[in-house]
Amino acid sequence: MKLEANDLSFSYNSHPVLNDINFKIESRITALIGPNAAGKSTLLKCMAGVLEPDGSLIINEKDVKDLKKEELIRSRSYLPQDSKTNACLSVFETLLLGMVHSLSWKVGEEEIEAVSNVLEYMGIEDLAMKNINELSGGQKQMVFIAQSLIRNPQLLLMDEPTNGLDLQHQLELFEFIQKITKEKGMTTIIALHDLNLAARYADNIVVMSKGMIHSSGSPSSVLTQKTIQSVYGINADISVDTDGILWIKPLNSVRKVFRS
Template sequence: MVRLEIKNLKFSYNSKPVLKNISMEVSPGKVTAVIGPNAAGKSTLLKCIAGILKPEGSILLDGKEINNFKRENLTRAVSYLSQESSTRAVLTVFEGVLLGRIHSLSWRVSDEDLKAAWNILRSMDIHKLAKRYLNELSGGQRQMVSIAQALVREPKVLLLDEPTSNLDLQHQLEILELIRGLTIERKISTLIVLHHLNLAARYADELVILNNGEVYASGKPSVLTPETLRSIYGVNARVTLDDHGIPQITPISSVRSKHLA
């Protein structure tokens, strides 16, 4: 189990602040969803945690700065799926997923690696695609393979940037069920960027709402109030609770509608 802590994180593109004093925690066995409007800094936050960007502030794994990890150890502990997950490599689906085990692969592929790749394909019900080439797949199928590649590594920290963006509703629900189940079972610290607020409310234990590069609010899904939705997203919305106490959001209108009429 690895706890992810972020303290006073700052990042700028060409001297323009994108992230401003971000502080948050992601606990093992919990799914934390990062939500917010476009250009709030959500993807940038994940890239900073993954070590792709170099921010100011602290990113800690069980109290140890990620800058103090060897690259191979960080790659083993943290699995990151970006929005830009396309590949031009001529690989089969099985080979592509197997590459997710790159930290353990040597000249000889172990039975354990082969079993892990096959098991994740079966759990996601895409094992029938195993012999297909990646460049033959639809966008949604490639997205499923990318998610499988992130999960097969059995990471301690899982970073997912809009993993359901190219999927139909059925696969969105199945993937989020799978991610949540594995997060609990393997005690993963999972941080996921989502645009779909109802899915975020249903599958996340904690929400972090970013706006203009800052944490506007964080906590249980109950932070999604009509006032928050109006302030952050500029929409009038109805928020009701289902039988499990999970917020259900029904957009009604843009707050700008009367000005545009």
């Protein structure tokens, strides 16, 4: 899938949050990084259709405004940063809700098989019959990620998907995302705070600052000492490991701290 934004902007109550966003992204993993309030989550919501920005968003050379609602529902899936539910549902039922656009009054074998396949693929089939509100925070996150994948979307949007996950599950999750993105030819865009996860798993990185795109490109071209100092206000040591992967070690803030 190809995704393109042209002069995208958005404001909350006349307060500009996104300004003149332009990019072109194709089938691969793109990490959206930047400090708090840079506009990452707002941009994801615009791409997901949760918010309606000014400007144009183009999917496979078609403006989203010209696509039917059913096409948009099938083509993209969005996992927000704070996925919560008070519903008394099993994990299996929660995943079925991810296909609500295509479900009839009776669930068929095809839908049941699709849920079973995703549960098995993610290694959480043992949770299928458990009530989702009985799960740990990390387990819930894995379930919501599974729900976002149930429709085999062309565009997968994820806002801080590693929240609540320990280090092992963070790595397993990104290895899974890497695998499915390649296998399905998807476009996956992930908002992240962890620069090392972005450097390790993203093919492309978009750096946001103050509602605008500061820079974009490969991890090695974007994650430089100059960029990190300019955008995050810190000095960092950047090295390359034996696998050729960048490693960013924060050193200190460049701001002066005044003490009385």
